[in-house]
Amino acid sequence: xxxxxxxxxxxxxxxxxxxxxxxxxxxxxxxxxxxxxxxxxxxxxxxxxxxxxxxxxxxxxxxxxxxxxxxxxxxxxxxxxxxxxxxxxxxxxxxxxxxxxxxxxxxxxxxxxxxxxxxxxxxxxxxxxxxxxxxxxxxxxxxxxxxxxxxxxxxxxxxxxxxxxxxxxxxxxxxxxxxxxxxxxxxxxxxxxxxxxxxxxxxxxxxxxxxxxxxxxxxxxxxxxxxxxxxxxxxxxxxxxxxxxxxxxxxxxxxxxxxxxxxxxxxxxxxxxxxxxxxxxxxxxxxxxxxxxxxxxxxxxxxxxxxxxxxxxxxxxxxxxxxxxxxxxxxxxxxxxxxxxxxxxxxxxxxxxxxxxxxxxxxxxxxxxxxxxxxxxxxxxxxxxxxxxxxxxxxxxxxxxxxxxxxxxxxx
Amino acid sequence: xxxxxxxxxxxxxxxxxxxxxxxxxxxxxxxxxxxxxxxxxxxxxxxxxxxxxxxxxxxxxxxxxxxxxxxxxxxxxxxxxxxxxxxxxxxxxxxxxxxxxxxxxxxxxxxxxxxxxxxxxxxxxxxxxxxxxxxxxxxxxxxxxxxxxxxxxxxxxxxxxxxxxxxxxxxxxxxxxxxxxxxxxxxxxxxxxxxxxxxxxxxxxxxxxxxxxxxxxxxxxxxxxxxxxxxxxxxxxxxxxxxxxxxxxxxxxxxxxxxxxxxxxxxxxxxxxxxxxxxxxxxxxxxxxxxxxxxxxxxxxxxxxxxxxxxxxxxxxxxxxxxxxxxxxxxxxxxxxxxxxxxxxxxxxxxxxxxxxxxxxxxxxxxxxxxxxxxxxxxxxxxxxxxxxxxxxxxxxxxxxxxxxxxxxxxx
Numbered sequence: 001x002x003x004x005x006x007x008x009x010x011x012x013x014x015x016x017x018x019x020x021x022x023x024x025x026x027x028x029x030x031x032x033x034x035x036x037x038x039x040x041x042x043x044x045x046x047x048x049x050x051x052x053x054x055x056x057x058x059x060x061x062x063x064x065x066x067x068x069x070x071x072x073x074x075x076x077x078x079x080x081x082x083x084x085x086x087x088x089x090x091x092x093x094x095x096x097x098x099x100x101x102x103x104x105x106x107x108x109x110x111x112x113x114x115x116x117x118x119x120x121x122x123x124x125x126x127x128x129x130x131x132x133x134x135x136x137x138x139x140x141x142x143x144x145x146x147x148x149x150x151x152x153x154x155x156x157x158x159x160x161x162x163x164x165x166x167x168x169x170x171x172x173x174x175x176x177x178x179x180x181x182x183x184x185x186x187x188x189x190x191x192x193x194x195x196x197x198x199x200x201x202x203x204x205x206x207x208x209x210x211x212x213x214x215x216x217x218x219x220x221x222x223x224x225x226x227x228x229x230x231x232x233x234x235x236x237x238x239x240x241x242x243x244x245x246x247x248x249x250x251x252x253x254x255x256x257x258x259x260x261x262x263x264x265x266x267x268x269x270x271x272x273x274x275x276x277x278x279x280x281x282x283x284x285x286x287x288x289x290x291x292x293x294x295x296x297x298x299x300x301x302x303x304x305x306x307x308x309x310x311x312x313x314x315x316x317x318x319x320x321x322x323x324x325x326x327x328x329x330x331x332x333x334x335x336x337x338x339x340x341x342x343x344x345x346x347x348x349x350x351x352x353x354x355x356x357x358x359x360x361x362x363x364x365x366x367x368x369x370x371x372x373x374x375x376x377x378x379x380x381x382x383x384x385x386x387x388x389x390x391x392x393x394x395x396x397x398x399x400x401x402x403x404x405x406x407x408x409x410x411x412x
Numbered sequence: 413x414x415x416x417x418x419x420x421x422x423x424x425x426x427x428x429x430x431x432x433x434x435x436x437x438x439x440x441x442x443x444x445x446x447x448x449x450x451x452x453x454x455x456x457x458x459x460x461x462x463x464x465x466x467x468x469x470x471x472x473x474x475x476x477x478x479x480x481x482x483x484x485x486x487x488x489x490x491x492x493x494x495x496x497x498x499x500x501x502x503x504x505x506x507x508x509x510x511x512x513x514x515x516x517x518x519x520x521x522x523x524x525x526x527x528x529x530x531x532x533x534x535x536x537x538x539x540x541x542x543x544x545x546x547x548x549x550x551x552x553x554x555x556x557x558x559x560x561x562x563x564x565x566x567x568x569x570x571x572x573x574x575x576x577x578x579x580x581x582x583x584x585x586x587x588x589x590x591x592x593x594x595x596x597x598x599x600x601x602x603x604x605x606x607x608x609x610x611x612x613x614x615x616x617x618x619x620x621x622x623x624x625x626x627x628x629x630x631x632x633x634x635x636x637x638x639x640x641x642x643x644x645x646x647x648x649x650x651x652x653x654x655x656x657x658x659x660x661x662x663x664x665x666x667x668x669x670x671x672x673x674x675x676x677x678x679x680x681x682x683x684x685x686x687x688x689x690x691x692x693x694x695x696x697x698x699x700x701x702x703x704x705x706x707x708x709x710x711x712x713x714x715x716x717x718x719x720x721x722x723x724x725x726x727x728x729x730x731x732x733x734x735x736x737x738x739x740x741x742x743x744x745x746x747x748x749x750x751x752x753x754x755x756x757x758x759x760x761x762x763x764x765x766x767x768x769x770x771x772x773x774x775x776x777x778x779x780x781x782x783x784x785x786x787x788x789x790x791x792x793x794x795x796x797x798x799x800x801x802x803x804x805x806x807x808x809x810x811x812x813x814x815x816x817x818x819x820x821x822x823x824x
Contacts, residue, residue: 056746056755091742093772126739127773231725236743313643321820327538330503331648334468343468360505404813408733
């Protein structure tokens with residue numbers, strides 16, 4: 001069902017010097033399935049992370065935040081990420097916290113570092129205890145598998161209801177040196193990231209000081225994973241991590257470094273591709289929709305309207321049906337409840353088709369034109385407010401029978 | 413598909429002295445369908461209305477507001493409501509306004525009153541011009557049909573995707589006099605009323621001064637139509653109107669009148685029944701869910717959490733599947749983004765089953781107990797916050813394959 005989403009080939013994914021990935025089948029939820037991933041890197045790496053704003057955040061998210069803070073305080077590098085699928089370790093209370101800490105301690109022992117230098121990630125079913133023994137038993141196998149050239153296996157190991165692995169690479173030339181960025185993401189349902197998506201991991205071999213990496217990650221997240229929604233459900237486990245291995249020094253010293261802007265563009269571009277892959281693989285998705293709101297009083301207003309349209313089950317089912325029942329979009333704009341919004345100046349376009357003009361049906365709009373666009377697999381909805389200069393874009397997908405089937409059957 | 417919803421018999425619906433209803437088949441969207449309704453009443457009636465907060469509100473909603481204001485300014489009674497189905501007259505711009513005004517003027521001519529004494533209501537497809545000629549042509553037939561004993565026909569005439577007419581009566585004894593209240597509602601999709609539902613009309617024969625009727629309506633709406641959601645889509649046309657015909661004087665003079673409290677209880681109770689009927693007939697609904705949040709810091713917080721759970725497509729599909737995948741409820745509570753919410757003190761109950769205790773899985777919870785409750789057609793989800801004394805309740809339904817089918821096929 002994925003919309004124009006294709007699995008990358010193993011050699012599409014460029015290794016990132018200094019970043020090794022190892023995968024194992026740990027039987028966490030289902031047998032004979034890659035479900036455990038270790039990403040390990042050297043002492044020169046800097047790591048930034050952003051996490052879900054869901055107040056019911058999972059134990060691993062809480063520990064990630066603590067470990068990031070602690071390692072900075074202690075001036076120790078983060079050495080590894082530990083990822084499991086099949087179980088989210090969320091809604092598991094104090095025991096969930098202890099379980100996640102146990103896995104960090106074990107991996108730290110294998111890496112000869114402290115537990116705080118390991119960041120744990122879990123994704124899967126909520127409210128069930130983490131099978132710690134199986135995770136620990138799987139770790140040596142994942143350690144044995146560590147390899148810089150292992151991104152495709154890793155992308156497969158983090159899949160849950162995803163139908164395809166999601167990963168991509170970029171290379172940029174800076175001062176005659178080649179910088180590589182490779183990343184992967186997972187997620188198909190419970191997707192309305194608020195700070196980061198289900199899981200997204202990116203690595204570059206560039207050397208980037210910690211404070212600049214933090215800003216770089218935040219900018220990339222705001223322009224990518226924070227602009228997508230499948231079903232409006234912000235997960236308990238959303239995490240997006242950027243690793244700079246430090247293998248290649250291109251002179252990024254401060255915010256004024258010219259190399260920084262080049263790297264930022266490539267990082268953001270890759271993050272957008274990975275974020276959009278999640279939407280393309282949205283549970284039951286048959287259409288990929290770009291919702292752009294311009295002429296708003298603020299970016300926040302534009303985002304609110306775009307999300308209101310993107311979350312409307314009525315809009316999403318109309319797109320599924322290729323039915324240009326576009327009044328549903330107007331209704332969703334209206335209930336976004338934007339202060340002082342003058343709907344009599346609003347214009348609505350479906351790709352190149354001008355549907356609503358000055359708040360009413362465009363007299364020149366013909367249903368067959370709307371119908372033509374609705375039948376495409378990629379559609380841009382543009383809402384023009386004549387209310388200011390701000391703009392925002394959100395990517396989403398439609399709502400199909402398969403969404404219901406997938407989510408009514410997920411645990412079985 | 414409706415959940416424990418049954419059509420009333422004609423004689424279940426008590427006539428309200430002074431309030432006559434007339435129905436016609438005006439071919440507004442489909443042939444041979446009751447689609448036009450006139451509710452007419454005498455000079456002694458007081459009328460209150462609350463309307464959608466959707467900024468893309470329909471032309472008739474705008475006119476209702478204006479006419480209510482104008483008649484009060486001119487000290488003229490509202491004389492009639494004019495309702496059509498099949499076309500919402502929303503997203504229709506200036507022309508939509510003129511179209512709705514034309515229909516008011518014609519009915520005013522038939523009733524020998526001013527246009528401002530007529531309140532227009534439309535429900536149906538958005539963004540298509542109102543077929544004014546057919547509505548005007550149907551009016552004489554609806555006028556001929558005017559009768560106090562005509563509520564069931566009227567309830568049928570306001571149906572769109574509703575599978576059954578929704579109407580009920582209450583009688584209360586006040587000072588030895590019998591007061592009757594009868595009402596009807598319609599709606600099944602695009603339901604997340606903000607101020608009032610799709611359409612709700614209630615009438616009582618009690619004499620109630622205008623200012624007291626306004627308060628009574630607001631109280632009833634806040635405890636009924638403003639507590640339901642099917643899909644989170646706030647309609648462009650939501651309207652809820654209460655008519656007090658003035659036929660029976662039970663001494664309601666001011667806010668201290670003892671009769672007022674008795675009448676308020678009956679009005680609120682009927683409004684709740686009518687609101688719940690909309691949820692029971694929610695598009696594709698197979699389960700009726702009551703979501704109660706207690707122990708909150710404020711009613712607003714409780715409502716925010718209840719709606720967050722009620723709108724989660726993942727929660728709704730899990731209920732459809734009778735799958736106690738209850739971690740999805742915790743996730744939805746978490747992303748409701750309540751300030752200072754301590755999830756480690758949160759408890760979750762499914763009817764009598766204690767599912768989550770102190771923010772984690774209740775050690776005594778057994779999956780088969782959750783399963784047993786999930787298979788019921790009526791389920792109460794109770795979320796206990798230990799955060800304060802406030803409480804709120806929201807009624808909603810599940811999300812099924814039929815919701816998608818109904819909304820993917822609605823216009824065809």
